Amino acid sequence: MTAVADADRATSPGLVPEDKKYDADVIVIGAGPSGSAAAYWLATAGLDVLLLEKTTFPREKVCGDGLTPRGTRALVDMGIDVSQEAGWLHNKGLRVIGGGLRLELDWPELASFPSYGLVRPRADLDHLLVQQAVKAGARLHEQTSVTGPVMNSQGRVEGVTAVSRHAEARTDKTEITYRAPLVLACDGVSGRFGLALGHQRNDKRPMGVAVRRYYNSPRTNDDYLESWLELWDGPPGADDAKLLPGYGWIFGMGDGTSNVGLGVLNSSAGFQKTNYRELLTRWLDHTPEEWGFREENAIGTTQGAGLPMGFNRTxxxxxxxxxxxxxxxxxxxxxxxxxxYAMESGKFAAEAVIQALARPAGPSRERALHGYPAAMAAEWGAYYRLGGVFVKLIGNPAVMRACTRHGLPHPRLMKFVLKLLANLSDPRDGDASDRIITALTRITPALK
Ligand SMILES: Cc1cc2nc3c(=O)[nH]c(=O)nc-3n(C[C@H](O)[C@H](O)[C@H](O)COP(=O)(O)OP(=O)(O)OC[C@H]3O[C@@H](n4cnc5c(N)ncnc54)[C@H](O)[C@@H]3O)c2cc1C
Structure with a gap:
């Protein structure tokens, strides 16, 4: 039995007639930024989208809650009002702390990106995004946990099984089936749907783990995102202070709290051999008392999750x-x-699916679908390959220390570094630093 009644079945312009046996044109698993963005673009093109989400909005998501101008652009693209009046905290750049220095770098002025970033709790951000997808026409089923793929006799996925408490599920069975010719796995770092299909994580590619906690803090109003390149167990720079693995952040939330966290990369000796929650406390214990990052000001517990980087799942x-x-x-x-990147990949995926579903099932449709990995590789494949090299290099504390000490004192060099690290440059009509970044990514073979 399928979960959606005949009357609800896809009648969108996208499906060619033989596909009408399905419950929807596309199933999207997970309504985080990638799923909601994909659903929004698919629904905007007139496709019938079933967006399945295991939780109920608004819901929390472990995150730093910070967006660079790249994030601002992705939100603007989806028609989200990112004004301060609409509750967004704007930031004008990145404050970098390391090697005894403190440098404020403004976001670059570019044709391709706005010159401000944003901060917003994920509970709000993800709710706004999913509402935008629903407004565009996506059918959201909350409290619906996808349990696995449905395969046809040729080994092609044609739907999903799920456990649902959503009103429209209307079934007495514990597990229900939703069918569609295409499925988007937007289920986040766990990536269970891909794993169920046998897609393994590539451990040679970069991976991180990050933890964060909220504190009531007088640092709540900050118009820079703050990044710590060195974390000290002891007064910074003191003879007996020990350098801890990882990199930290302090993002003011503008509501009386700060989001404080750290990340450790798999190139670091400390990866998976460290108690990350304890690491955060040890670092924060040596930040100034008046900032308030102490147990008595903490809100909730320290929470963490993995950061799957550099196309480590394909x-x-x-x-x-x-x-x-x-x-x-x-x-x-x-x-x-x-x-x-979640939102942009959602858009790339939607573009491929929109073209694919306007073609009959078969080789022509497949060619359109392969346009998605091609777009991912063209957009970020070379840049992420360079990122993999970067992650290996900075995993060595001596290299990181040398970069911090010799790089930070040179603001012009740091402006270039900011553009490179935040992936903010103009591929056309940019300045010399944009041209160097474009050239670097042109000569580097793309990851797939
Ligand atoms: C501590 C930490 C700090 C971070 N800080 C930042 C930051 O400041 N800025 C930034 O840009 N990025 C940050 N990130 C990364 C960012 O959180 C993720 O890259 C982003 O959330 C990815 O979006 P997504 O839609 O792919 O996945 P997710 O946001 O994880 O969304 C996945 C969705 O799928 C749902 N789901 C999962 N399984 C199922 C299932 N079986 N059935 C139905 N639904 C399912 C989940 O409930 C969830 O809603 C941080 C990550 C961590 C861990």
């Missing part, structure tokens, strides 16, 4: 399934930013 398309956002390892290895 293939991005196979047998009717597209891996999108974290489930496709799309986090930027240079800076650990994942939200904009």
């Amino acid at each position: 293939p991005h398309y196979q047998n009717g399934v597209l891996l999108v956002g974290d489930s496709g390892g799309s986090v930027n290895p240079f800076n650990g930013e994942g939200i904009p």
Whole structure:
């Protein structure tokens, strides 16, 4: 038995007649930034989208809650009002702390990106994104946990099984089936849907783990995102202070709290051999008392999750399934930013699906679907390969220390580094630093 009544079945312009046996044109698993963005673009093109989400909105997501201008652009693209009046905290750049120095770098002025970033709790951000997808016409089923793929006799995925408490599920069975010719796995870092299909994580590619906690803090209003390149167990720079693995952040939330966290990369000796929660406390214990990052000001517990980077899960398309956002390892290895890449990959996936569903099932449709991994490789494949090298280099504390000490005192060099690390440059009509970044990514073979 399928979960959606005949009357609800797809009648969208996208499906060619033989596909009408399905419950929807496309099933999207997970309504995080990747799933909601994909659903929004698919529904905007008139496709019938079933967006299945195991939780209920608004819901929390472990995150730093910070967006660079790349994130701002992705939100603007989806028609989200990102004004301060609408509750967004704007930031004008990145404050970098390391090697005894403190440098404020403004976001670059570019044609391709706005010159401000944003901060917003994920509970709000993800709710706004999913509402935008629903407004565009996507059918959201909350409290619906996908349990596995439904395969046809040729080994192609043609739907999913799920456990649902959503009102429309209307079934007395514990597990229900939803059918569609295409499925987008947007289920985040766990990537269970891809794993169920046998897609393994590529451990040679970069991976990180990050933890964060909220504190009531007088640092709540900050118009820079703050990044710590060195974390000290002891007064910074003191003879007996020990350098801890990882990189930290302090993002003011503008509501009386700060989001404070750290990440450790798999190139670091401390990866998976460290108690990350304890690491955060040890670092924060040595920050100034008046900032308030102490137990008595903490809100909730320290929470963490993995950061799947540099396309560490592929293939991005196979047998009717597209891996999108974290489930496709799309986090930027240079800076650990994942939200904009999740949203942009959602758009690339949607573009491929929209073209594919306007063609009959078969080789022509498949060619259109392979346009998704091709777009991912063209957009970030070379940049992420460079990111993999970067992650290996900075995993060595001596290299990191040398970069911090010799790089930070040179603001012009740091402006270039900011553009490179945050992936913010103009591919056309840019300045000399944009041209260097474009040239670097042109001569580097793309990861797939
Ligand atoms: C501590 C930490 C800090 C971070 N800080 C930042 C930051 O400041 N800025 C930034 O840009 N990125 C940050 N990231 C990365 C960012 O959080 C992710 O890259 C981003 O959330 C990826 O979006 P997504 O849609 O791919 O996955 P997710 O946001 O994880 O969304 C997946 C969705 O799928 C749902 N789901 C999962 N399984 C199922 C299932 N079986 N059935 C139905 N639904 C399912 C989940 O409930 C969820 O809603 C951080 C990550 C961590 C861990």
